[in-house]
Amino acid sequence: MKTSLVQHQADLSGVNIAETTQNPPPYNNQIQTDLYHVGPTVPTQQFITVQAPQMGPKSVRYTCPSCRASIKTRVEYVSATKTHLCALLLCCLCCWPCACIPYCGKSCRNATHYCPNCSAYIGSYIG
Ligand SMILES: [Zn+2]
Numbered sequence: 827m828k829t830s831l832v833q834h835q836a837d838l839s840g841v842n843i844a845e846t847t848q849n850p851p852p853y854n855n856q857i858q859t860d861l862y863h864v865g866p867t868v869p870t871q872q873f874i875t876v877q878a879p880q881m882g883p884k885s886v887r888y889t890c891p892s893c894r895a896s897i898k899t900r901v902e903y904v905s906a907t908k909t910h911l912c913a914l915l916l917c918c919l920c921c922w923p924c925a926c927i928p929y930c931g932k933s934c935r936n937a938t939h940y941c942p943n944c945s946a947y948i949g950s951y952i953g
Contacts, residue, residue: 881949883937892946899939899948906936906953 885901913925937951 881937881939881951883935883951883953886939888939888948890941890943890946890948892941893944895941895943897941897943900942900945902938902940903935904938 881899883901885899888897888899889895890897916925935953937953939948939950940946941948
């Protein structure tokens, strides 16, 4: 009888130790949430700096955010949905030889700007 009682107490103390070792993590979490609550303007400021700049359809002078070099952006034109719609419209108007014009023009296509030095993505223009 006595030995079984001791064993039960030992088990209880073991549970208590486990609980006390688990206590610090929730306390640390509370500190982290408090820090986040103190400075709510920091995440919004970071979002503004990360935001891609407004780009035009042509190559522009820009300071690369990746390699910090003053570069002229390398532009790659990608056919947009609007390009295909323009071509389809020209086909429907029996101007099918002109259907390729939207693919040649730059105004109907999306322009993606890259850094010529490090090939980093800089921004895009939706035509
Ligand atoms: Zn670069």
